[in-house]
Amino acid sequence: MTDHLSDHRDPAMIAALAGGWVADAASLGLHWLYDSKRILEVGGQSPEFLVPKYDYFEGGFGYFAHDGKRAGDVSHYGAGTGVLTDSLLANKGTLSIRDYQRRFRAFFGPGGHWQGYIDNPTRVTLDNLNRIEQEAITQAQSTTTAELTDQHKRVLVQKVLPYTRRLSGDQLAEPVRRAISLTWQEPEIQEAGVHLAETIDHRLWPTSGADDMQLPAVSKLPPLVACYGGSDQLMAVTEAAVRVTNHNDEAVAWACCASRLLDNLYRGESLPSSMDSAAPEAPDPQSLARARAGSALAAVSAGDTFGRTCYLHEAMPVIFHILNHADSFTEAVRANIQCGGDSCGRAWIIGPAMAAVHGVGGERGIPLSWLARVSDAPALYRNIEILVNRTWETS
Template identity: 70%
Template sequence: MTEKLPGDRRTQVISAIAGGWVADAASLGLHWLYNSDRIAEVGGRYPEFLPPRADYFEGVFGYFAHEGKIPGDISHYGAATKVLTDSLLANKGELNIRDYQRRFVNHFGPGGGWQGFIDNPTRGTLNNLVATEQKAIELAFSSIETDLSEKQKRILVQKVLPYTRRLSGDQLAAPVREAINLTYQESRIQEAGVLLAETIDGHLQPDSGADDMQLPAVSKLPPLVACYLGQRDLMDCVEAAVRVTNNNDEAVAWARCTARLLEELFLGTPPSEAIEAASELAPDPKNLAAAISDTALNPVKAGDTFGRTCYLHEAMPVCFHIISQAQSFTEAVRANIHCGGDSCGRAWIIGPAMAAIHGVGHEKGVPLSWLARVTDGADLFADLEALV
């Protein structure tokens, strides 16, 4: 759909998703600090891009999760968004669940590129995918007629798994045979290995996610929404993507609400109308209505009223309050940080929404200086340009 958009809207969509990276990185230093007074004490009027430090959390409630990170780094939310972005890029803007799952495991699993906090849905998803894989292995060996020793079975699993975790379908047979041939030249053992690979490949479940209704369900939606703008299957793709990591009906409902908000804003719908359209899909429209009914921005009060944790029924009203009341991207990001709690998770809704409204480089838009502070920002933003 994005190739059909006018040039200015395409630029706005790119700016919007970039706003997610910026808001995430800006929030990292005080992420999961729940005490608003301490946040004000440490961050003052400019709490963005602070270095993550354990001493911020001493004597107050919070969880210091980002040891070793530096200002400009993204959180695990941003890392998961990049996994989905990479999958969309590799598949020409289309959601490919198996490719997405494999990239997710390869990035967050053992030996992957991610170094940092692993949240509950990520851990649960990895566990579920491994469990499904193990069941498929057992099923394959129960159906293989070739007589194999336990040693041969172990070696076949070791030979096959590197390929089933990266390849699928017709791509599997040739490299699997070649790998097995290094140890076993018998065709019967090679055929058993191919059957093992095909069985694992055929039993990968699309709804691999944890039973979890926290912010990771919606935080990685911006690039997906950008790829399916205005398409009738947007919501089906949203549900499919969410269930990869969060196999929970309430999480899917909030994801639909989030996707509608972002879609409308990406297409240029006025903020008040976009919020109204999204609210119609919310599983808790009453709290959203209360959140946007205030006449002034008060993130601390919003946190006190609705909650500051990662759960969607707490986070979404806070997001809607800030988006409806903040007058600029900078004000919204700072308000989100001052609210406290899961600021990085909320940043992936607030940042893209406010950047879609105000753009980049304008007085109310994403500051260029903030764009320049995001670690590996040039590569991240180049991916967005290629995707959109």
């Protein structure tokens, strides 16, 4: 999907996507510690890549959410971005809402890979997906033409769900029939199972998200913008992806602001002009203008003024303040951590934006040593290169 962008911008996009992972991992140790004085006591001038410890939160207000995580691990924001990245890779750079929903549910739901904090949008999205599925089951059972016993109904659900949670469309009928045939040979029962599977598949609504205006709405955007940047589809796919987890108009508007910002930066625009272009998409562009005022980086004061929590109307002005005043990737990431609060969520716009401008290495880019400190770095960076370079056959 990035054919419309000139190839010379690919290295900048690769650096930008890597910058999100680095900034998130760097922030994890002090994530959700709201006391800036305590952050300074614990982290000093280099608060990045600390092992998450409850001790840091004693004597300061905050919420310790990352017990058991190691230095270099990413937050639940990074995990969610990884799910969308995997979906984009599987669909050759195209957003498939159903594939994204299925992967999201499989990763964060029962039996999934994720071990860690579950935020409100994720929890409610999982509940909504379960509810949508159950409503489809009820509809299918009430509209089937087969005469089914209660046992038939129970067992068909058990046989069908493993397939509807990973397959769609024409992929469903054959494996569902085969699974049912292991127990029942009757064609009408098998067709009832196919009807059940297809009903569940058709009723997987794209707006499965929570009525929530927090940072998970925007943290997933860097890989999506890499696939659709410069396209007239960008705002539409941004909204579609956001409503999977955040079915809220204000969240969509802030996400469109973030997408516009990243899109301009990926295409080589300067930070000031990119922020100018992005601000009109925001629900409150005046707050972004106030955040950019002044001549000095003062992230702690920006947090005092606009707020440090996960809500986008607080986070986006802080992000714009840091981007407008920081001179390097390192300075921006450290300022974001020192501001306190939801530093990991903000990191997914700050990191990609600063890396798109300053690249990797040198005095202003992502430090090479920081790249190496991210958990599972080789696999993450390989996926970034595949996504940006569109080398799907190596995925």
